[in-house]
Amino acid sequence: MSGANGAGKTTLLEAVYLLARGRSFRGRKAGSLTSDGECRTLIEGRFREADSSNESMLVFERSGRGSLRRYNSVVMGSLPPSDSPLRVKLVGENPQALLEGEPTLRRGLLDWNVFHVEHQLGRLRAELRRVLAQRNAALRQGGSRASFWDPAFVDLSDQMTAKRMDFVELWRSEFRSYADAFPFLHGSDLFFERGWPKDGDLSASLKRGQSAEILRGQTLAGAHRADIKIGRDGSPLRLSRGQAKVAVCLLQLAAERVHLGKGLAPSLWLLDDIDAELDASTAERLWRLFGDSDAQMLIARLSSESGGIAEVSAGAATMFHVERGTLTSPALVGLPPPPWSSA
Incomplete structure (x- = not known):
């Protein structure tokens, strides 16, 4: 998905992250999840698991009474990661902070x-x-x-x-x-x-x-x-900054390979503008590695041009545009479908 700065791309990734983990990846400085004047935040996600044809639903809700997650109407509570129906791996908008920040982040x-x-x-x-x-x-x-x-x-x-x-x-x-x-x-x-x-x-x-x-x-x-x-x-x-971003991507890819080797299903990747600060050759090599992971990806970026991302998803991707928090297909907003899009 593409869109200008502040359009809501990262917010959409955050919504999926909240469904999967029950907490945000943004720090406290980002402010409340709930908009001023509203009484709660509600996110619903529908999906099909790899070994099932039935549709499942995850719900995240936060109000003045706290946060709650439900999986097919059952309160999840403190569900072990091994039993989570949705497993995600994130490369956020400022991954270099992981290497340069407090040990708490890396731990x-x-x-x-x-x-x-x-x-x-x-x-x-x-x-x-x-x-x-x-x-x-x-x-x-x-x-x-x-x-x-x-x-x-x-x-x-x-x-x-x-x-x-x-x-x-x-x-x-x-x-x-x-x-x-x-x-x-x-x-x-x-x-x-x-x-x-x-x-x-x-x-x-x-x-x-x-x-x-x-x-x-x-x-x-x-x-x-x-x-x-x-x-x-x-x-x-x-x-x-660009090199640190690559290093963090490789850490996540390496962890995913360990998990796959232990018999876990592939993660859903949440990738936020990882082309930024990378030269074309480095970005292309990085995208090729993500493509080799054989996993579903939600990719947020400023440009609708494909760049090195074409190596990942030729014939298997859908392009969306984000503006003021609204997600639309290219046909609805007059954007030309990029060469890596099937929609």
Whole structure:
């Protein structure tokens, strides 16, 4: 789909993301989901699953009472990722922020991908969050009871780290195979930092850092501090905005390949203006990789010209135009159907 800046392209991708995950990919600075003067946000999505001829419906609703999702009229609650009827992978309008921003963003990407193949991770993460809150409270009260929480905290951190490392080993292998197609990523690798020094155990790290933890009132080592980085020869890569965008796309493609290898169905790709800041040759190579993923894609871009995207979807795509939040076909708005459109 194409449209000018502010036309509503990203909002449409966000709507699908909300149906799939129950939360937005935009930060709090983007404001409320519900327009001023309205009492609720309601999104309905109809689709057919690959192994069924029956139509299913997902509904997302947010009001003053909170958010709710329903799948075929049944409240979903906290549905495990493995049971979700709609699985999406996003490359947003500012993917370089993932590499340059806070570790929380990268840790979230890691854990969401691990969830799909290690279904216990959600429970472990929730339990770690609970124990961590108790330990931090003890630190703020002088630290005398912080050690009471150490055995549980260390055990949960070790369990989460083991599951994360198993996934990262597969992930980094796939990432390296993709990276070889782009000269600026030759020799690069994906590194996992577990959240405490790799040459020691967590219990010892907690004891050594006790004074600093009491001073700051928070736990400074553990699985809640994990991170992933792209680097070469042990040092983080310095990438331009366009190069960082490519790297994030490859991370998502590599994760998808791991998921497919574990028997999961293909994801629905949500791709927001990924041509921007890329030269034609790089964009064409990237689109070819997305095309090889053999998955359905929702693509938002400024231009209705096909560019390298033609390699992905020749004979299998439908073009839409977005203006003021309204989605229309090219025939209705006077746009010529692009060469990669079947509509």
